[in-house]
Amino acid sequence: MVRLLAEGARARGSGAAGKTRIQTSLCTLDRPRAVYSGEMSAGSYTVIRVADSRTTLTAEALTHLFEPLHPDSELHRVDLSPIYGIVSSLSGRLHVESNRTAGTTFEIWLPALPRRSLADGPLSQGAVASG
Secondary structure (H helix, E strand, O other): OHHHHHHHHHHHOOOOOOOEEEEEEEEEEOOOEEEOOEEEOOEEEEEEEEEEOOOOOOHHHHHOOOOOOOOOOOOOOOOOHHHHHHHHHOOOEEEEEEEOOOEEEEEEEEEOOOOOOHHHOOOOOOOOOOO
């Protein structure tokens, strides 16, 4: 999350007007959905949405967005490949949309863990949701 925010700040430069908004939600898909980084299976997901109204990416930039140190002058050599790697290792997916009126929105979709009560105690070390 910190990497995504830092790269976004670097890409838009100083003095740019606009807002960055972070939202989280739970979402249940009743059928598979195609997203930027592949297809998601039906199921429950935790969604982290980071929207930046200042930054707009071209279709060309979106095509290469998660390549290591993409040398696009528009992106000022951002490196979002670690985000892609982390999300993929957690069986998650990424979705990115960008347009001139709304800016750029990144969505991180991670398989939701089953709901637990605090009385159940802590998760065991290394516990992850399968998906």
